[in-house]
Amino acid sequence: MNESKETKKTKSIAFRLTDEEYAQAERAAMATGDEPNNWCRELALTQSREGLELTKNERLIYEEIARVRYLRRAWIQAADRERANYTCNLEEDNGGRRPEFGDHRHRSTLQKAIAPTASGII
Numbered sequence: 535m536n537e538s539k540e541t542k543k544t545k546s547i548a549f550r551l552t553d554e555e556y557a558q559a560e561r562a563a564m565a566t567g568d569e570p571n572n573w574c575r576e577l578a579l580t581q582s583r584e585g586l587e588l589t590k591n592e593r594l595i596y597e598e599i600a601r602v603r604y605l606r607r608a609w610i611q612a613a614d615r616e617r618a619n620y621t622c623n624l625e626e627d628n629g630g631r632r633p634e635f636g637d638h639r640h641r642s643t644l645q646k647a648i649a650p651t652a653s654g655i656i
Contacts, residue, residue, distance in 0.1 A: 559574060
């Protein structure tokens with residue numbers, strides 16, 4: 535690694551490993567053509583640059599939030615379509631014009647929509 539000769543390193547990090555853990559790190563280092571100390575240094579620096587990945591629980595929470603957002607957006611879009619259909623029906627019943635607030639002519643449309651389900655209550 536050429537960088538180690540160019541920059542003076544004054545800090546160190548040390549940790550202990552079991553024989554099995556050291557053998558595992560040594561095999562991984564040899565697979566990349568590096569020594570275990572350099573391999574561990576590179577791994578630590580690469581991970582710190584890339585940031586930490588989500589834990590299993592964090593990933594589950596993230597996915598759940600994404601699903602809720604998707605369903606909320608779909609619900610809003612469906613409600614907007616329903617509102618647009620309702621407004622179009624009101625306009626058709628009012629001679630092509632949109633009913634104004636307090637316009638009593640659209641009440642008959644509401645009664646027509648409710649009457650079949652209310653079965654004679656109106």
